[in-house]
Amino acid sequence: MDGIPSAVERLIAAAFGGVVGSFLNVCIYRLPRHASIVWPASACPQCGRSLSWYENIPILSFLALRGRCRTCANMISWQYPIVEALTAVMFAAAWWYYGPGVLLASRLVFGCALIVLFAIDLEHHLLPNVITVPGIVVGFAFSFFTEPGWQASLVGIIVGGGVLFLIAEAYYRVRREEGLGMGDVKMLAMIGAFLGWKQTLVALMLASVGGSVIGLLLIATRRGDMKYALPFGTFLALGAAGAAAIGPALIDWYVVRW
Numbered sequence: 368m369d370g371i372p373s374a375v376e377r378l379i380a381a382a383f384g385g386v387v388g389s390f391l392n393v394c395i396y397r398l399p400r401h402a403s404i405v406w407p408a409s410a411c412p413q414c415g416r417s418l419s420w421y422e423n424i425p426i427l428s429f430l431a432l433r434g435r436c437r438t439c440a441n442m443i444s445w446q447y448p449i450v451e452a453l454t455a456v457m458f459a460a461a462w463w464y465y466g467p468g469v470l471l472a473s474r475l476v477f478g479c480a481l482i483v484l485f486a487i488d489l490e491h492h493l494l495p496n497v498i499t500v501p502g503i504v505v506g507f508a509f510s511f512f513t514e515p516g517w518q519a520s521l522v523g524i525i526v527g528g529g530v531l532f533l534i535a536e537a538y539y540r541v542r543r544e545e546g547l548g549m550g551d552v553k554m555l556a557m558i559g560a561f562l563g564w565k566q567t568l569v570a571l572m573l574a575s576v577g578g579s580v581i582g583l584l585l586i587a588t589r590r591g592d593m594k595y596a597l598p599f600g601t602f603l604a605l606g607a608a609g610a611a612a613i614g615p616a617l618i619d620w621y622v623v624r625w
């Protein structure tokens with residue numbers, strides 16, 4: 368860009384990402400508890416004291432307070448600085464990779480949704496409709512202006528949601544218990560809306576491989592058995608991030624190779 372060194376641009380993008388990450392933390396904490404995400408201001412979950420502005424600065428406050436509440440010395444979860452740092456890195460990397468434009472906006476909205484779903488599913492085994500359902504609509508709306516185009520997006524929604532719905536139904540009929548929830552179905556439909564059907568299949572493949580490897584490791588180390596339900600949405604989030612990053616190259620390679 369004119370005049371501003373690109374390193375400064377990325378730093379500004381990272382700082383903005385840190386602030387957004389701070390808001391994502393609020394969503395991760397409050398959505399599963401059905402609390403408002405806009406009111407009241409952030410408070411210590413232990414003693415309930417409201418946080419002042421200087422206790423709310425992404426990452427820096429956590430470091431300055433050494434991870435403890437000033438009043439009750441309650442340990443602040445590592446989730447807060449991790450989510451803030453992850454979001455900051457994502458904003459800087461996306462700015463560098465995509466440059467300003469509709470695709471950048473689409474990818475950032477998508478990435479934020481994935482971070483929230485990843486964290487909530489990991490902790491609560493839950494994928495809130497307030498993220499996935501609007502996510503499908505927003506992803507489809509973006510597709511009229513940028514990748515993957517509305518046709519690929521529409522097919523992505525149908526294939527993404529449809530494939531997992533059929534797997535969930537089949538599993539239920541065979542095992543008589545729920546293996547995949549409707550949350551997973553809606554989440555993959557959302558991934559389809561943002562990435563289109565090809566990369567959605569890549570995301571599903573990556574998530575399945577990742578889930579199987581971790582599942583086998585858990586069985587091998589006797590930390591869990593087959594009944595231990597791994598939150599599939601967590602793996603879907605990782606798979607979707609991987610697909611967005613390497614999916615186009617992977618599809619190109621596959622088409623050329625075969």
Ligand SMILES: [Zn+2]
Pocket residue numbers: 411412413414415416436437438439440441
């Ligand atoms: Zn406290």
